[in-house]
Amino acid sequence: xxSEIDTRPGRNPIGPTLRDDRxxxxxxxxxxxxxxxxxLAFIILYFYPERSGDNFAxxxxxxxxxxxxxxxxxxxxxxxxxxxxxxxxxRYAMAFPPVSTFTVAMMAATVVHWDRFDIHHLPFQxxxxxxxxxxxxxxxxxxxxxxxxxxxxEPGDPLLPRGVNLVFGLVGAVTLxxxxxxxxxxxxxxxxxxxxxxxxxARILAG
Numbered sequence: 001x002x003s004e005i006d007t008r009p010g011r012n013p014i015g016p017t018l019r020d021d022r023x024x025x026x027x028x029x030x031x032x033x034x035x036x037x038x039x040l041a042f043i044i045l046y047f048y049p050e051r052s053g054d055n056f057a058x059x060x061x062x063x064x065x066x067x068x069x070x071x072x073x074x075x076x077x078x079x080x081x082x083x084x085x086x087x088x089x090x091r092y093a094m095a096f097p098p099v100s101t102f103t104v105a106m107m108a109a110t111v112v113h114w115d116r117f118d119i120h121h122l123p124f125q126x127x128x129x130x131x132x133x134x135x136x137x138x139x140x141x142x143x144x145x146x147x148x149x150x151x152x153x154e155p156g157d158p159l160l161p162r163g164v165n166l167v168f169g170l171v172g173a174v175t176l177x178x179x180x181x182x183x184x185x186x187x188x189x190x191x192x193x194x195x196x197x198x199x200x201x202a203r204i205l206a207g
Contacts, residue, residue, distance in 0.1 A: 019150040021088045027145045030137060031080045037130060038077035045070030057127035058117055064195045069204060076102075090149045096142035100135055105183060105207025107131040113200040182206035 044055045049066035053059030060066040076099065083092040110117065110131060117124050153159060160168075182189045186202035197205070 019148055021090055021150055022148050023083060023086060023089050023092075024145050024148065027141050028084050030141060032084055034134070035077050035080050035084070037126075038073045038080070042070045042074040042077065045073070055123060057121070057124040058200075060201065061198075062196055065197065065201045065205070088154075089145055090151075093142065093146060093149060096138055100139045100142070102207055103131055103134040103138060106204065107135060109183075109200060109203040109207060112203065116200050179206045 041056070045052060045060070045066040048055060049060065049063035049070070052066050056066075060069065079092070079095050083095070086092060110128065117128075119125070119128075183203050183206040186197070186199040186206070189202045189206070190197045190199070193202070
């Protein structure tokens with residue numbers, strides 16, 4: 001196990017940290033509380049897409065969009081379960097900034113399309129509570145746990161060449177720019193998507 005004490009100024013306001021790459025118990029507990037909501041969303045949207053209006057935050061049409069969103073929740077839960085059962089923080093740390101971005105996008109789409117939702121509908125109330133809280137919670141967990149990462153490869157870890165890293169970075173930048181463009185102007189996706197989208201579902205998929 002890699003271990004060192006981080007005493008650099010400003011790295012941890014509460015004092016030296018043992019940088020042993022551990023996943024903090026609080027990180028596991030919070031994510032364990034979130035995973036059931038992701039599984040529930042997956043079950044509702046993937047197996048009962050035609051009933052999304054009754055069981056989800058809003059009625060999603062056509063069903064293909066509900067299936068697509070449901071599959072995304074399953075993928076997110078897979079990453080969280082791996083972290084809950086995992087040992088080394090550095091293997092999962094980079095999943096947190098994208099998840100934070102996703103939760104912010106969901107909340108922003110909700111605000112922009114507020115008229116599409118029924119505030120008295122219990123599934124929407126759960127959706128609203130979840131996406132009001134998770135942008136802050138996920139970011140806080142990441143900031144808190146990242147102090148245990150020694151920032152060095154494991155013994156025997158293969159390292160990607162600099163050129164490959166650059167290509168991945170460029171692909172990520174293009175993907176982010178495309179998603180941001182769709183979020184800002186959903187018509188660009190509505191006109192070319194393989195199935196029918198609305199401005200709300202286009203922004204949700206962009207997120």
